[in-house]
Amino acid sequence: MVDVDKAVIARLKTHGDIFEILVDCENALLVKQKRKENFDDVLASEKIFSDAKKGIFASEKKMQEVFGTSAPLEVAKIILQKGDLQVTAAHRSKETEEKRRKILHYIHRNGVDPRTKLPHPLKRIELAFDEAKIKIDDHKDSMEQVQEILKKLQLILPIRFERKQVEIRIPAQHAGRCFGAVKGMAKIIKENWENDGSWKGVVEIPGGMQNELFDKLNSMTQGSVAIEILKIEEA
Structure with a gap:
């Protein structure tokens, strides 16, 4: 269970009433953003409040009317999903x-x-x-x-944003290994595997990626890659 002193409030206003729970900020956000499913380390208390600061509990009758259940865990999940979360x-x-x-x-x-x-x-x-x-x-x-x-x-x-079309030729002995690097860093416009096993392609890259891509390919091929900038466009 989460430390109550470090908990924040999640609040849902609905049907003219207020329902609040005490939760861990980080874990509650993960659940709310659907990046986490486990609810175990979210709640600081399994109580549902109408005013958490004053320690006033919500009535089970109201919860049943509004949520169709008075089970604290089920109500808490709805409050977190649909309500507002205080952030530290x-x-x-x-x-x-x-x-x-x-x-x-x-x-x-x-x-x-x-x-x-x-x-x-x-x-x-x-x-x-x-x-x-x-x-x-x-x-x-x-x-x-x-x-x-x-x-x-x-x-x-x-400074301005640019996109560049670049033609790349990679010798056969490096083509297989370098292809993965090219694919991971650039958008391939067209490509062709030559009869000798070398790879030739035209790729599009963000302007600021030019040095990173060129340096990587030169390093991987010991400088035997051929690179030519074909077109530069403002993005």
Whole structure:
């Protein structure tokens, strides 16, 4: 059972009544997001409250009327699924940082310096984030914020999103091993296995992935891979 002193409240307002339970914040969120099924380490108490702070219990009659059952565990599951969950300051801070990292890596992966056509180092983008005083919106999904953040970064850093079409030729002795790397890092537009066992293909990559892909293939083939950029488009 979860420590009551560390528990937060999940609350459901329905049928003119309030039903509350005490839960572990992290585990309750996992269940609510359908990333966890086990309910054992979610509840701090198997009591259903009408006011958890005052210790006032919900009536079994009301629970039966509203939920069709007065079994605490079944009612608790409904409250968590349909109700609102208080989130701790520590969890909010953790979620904000996770969103920030996700946005940073997306911009690093897709963005290039339009002057050089090469990606900016991640650290440079992070410094621009700080310089632009960019705030992450807790109420928006990470990807919903990317374009707005990109515009703010562009006031400080020359950067834009690009996609590149690249032709790759891999010699036969490296083709099998390198194919997996290509498939994992790029979208294959067309490909052909040549009679000599070599592989030739045209792939699409985010602009910021260019160096990573090229360096990896050069390392895996001891520099014998042939790479040519065919087309660059603003994304």
